[in-house]
Amino acid sequence: MTTSPAAGQTSGPADLHLRPTVEVRYWAGARAAAGVEVDTVAGSTVAEAIEAATALRPGLAPVLPACSFLVDGQRRDTAAPLVDGARVEVLPPFAGG
Amino acid sequence: MASAPDREPLGALGPEPTAEQLLRYSRQVLLPGLGIEGQRRLLGSRVLVVGAGGLGSPALLYLAGAGVGTLGVIDSDVVDVTNLHRQVIHRAADEGAPKTASAASAVRALNPDVEVIEHRERLTPDNALRILSGYHLVLDGSDNFPTRYLVGDACGLLGIPHVWGSLLRYQGQASVWWAGHGPCYRCVFPAPPPPGSVPSCAEGGVLGPVCAAIGSIEAVEAVKLLTGIGEPMLGRLLLHDASTQTWDTLPVAADPQCPLCGEHPTIHDLTAAAEVAVLCGMPPARAAVDGTSEPGGASDTAAPQPISPDQLDARLADRAAGRDDFMLVDVRSPGEHAVASIPGSVLVPVEEVEGGWEPPRGIPLIVHCASGVRSARAAAALRARGHDVSDLGGGIEGWLRAQRAQR
């Protein structure tokens, strides 16, 4: 599914620039919290992408602070930039054994 | 060394197999790539399994069956009845016995070729390097973040592969971490999650066969690394969801900024791992490698003595007779409360208690959870707001055990 978080919002200076369209894919508990496997959102950083995802899926809010984010097979900080078509993998940690 | 050291067999070459061993291992010696040499490598291998729990049970049995010559098992806990639905190396009759002893006897009964080393202790920052350094690889079947970071950091510092799997509910993850050859645990999970943000199996539940699936994957990866066959699951993260029966793998690369194995590492000893234990509210002295422990709680040294199940029963009887008055508060989740509850208890999850829930003034409170960790948090929060609070030691599990003992 495609959403444009900017749609219907008052445009600030940031919205004058087209932000990259990225996929956010949820795993394990994050998938359960989101209720879907993947969302397509706009975001020029990991932080923006997960903020847009949380706006779509409020249930993610308590889960995300614990998660690791992988982009192109590399763990990234939330400040990491995203390019158009990037995929952010949302990995909740767990330790059970 | 060859150009791809992660494809070199890790196991030392053991002696020529005896005729009996050739028979015992004939079906795996037949395997392309394994052969007699692979079998000798297995017999010459030393593997440490951390935790004889849900993951350790199948892993130990399969590694024993395969003829891994030396199997170490570290666990400080005793077999508990709540373990038996998934920790299938133990038997009902083993209840109360040390898990290492129960696991060792199962391994010896399966394969007398295997020498079992029982480490009946907790893995701590003080003993981890000494214990792990005697093994070719470590198979991580622990059940809490402090032990996982401790195993990951110790393996990274020693250059030992860390065969890793973890579980929650219907989900499993597995990988092979190996600093210098691929990512380490901290490359993907650089720091533990905030305390209380991720449930343990004791809080969230876990399905037994999912333990078998992930523990078995760990055993496969160990055999591959020891014998040098196949492609190890290095640089790949396996994600399993048993509820939809899906298996996915994601590529994962080493992180140049990794604090353990990156270009400018900041971790040179186990101090950081010890800090994880403190962060998780679980000092190493309490960091059990057992499926029933509940990480994430904070200890409160100023707290009064918890009350016992017998004392609670006496007070419940007195309350029913009108001689006592108190409120029994179950601070677990609604799902846990629905499964089993102490009659007369009121459900207020610990998050609500910590979020400011105010019980009626002037009535003493008794709080309980599953095993005592969350109720200690709730008691501390309520005491800080001026309430008279007693904490049921051992939680509802302890109370159920006491009920069972009375029958």
Ligand SMILES: [Zn+2]
């Ligand atoms: Zn690393």
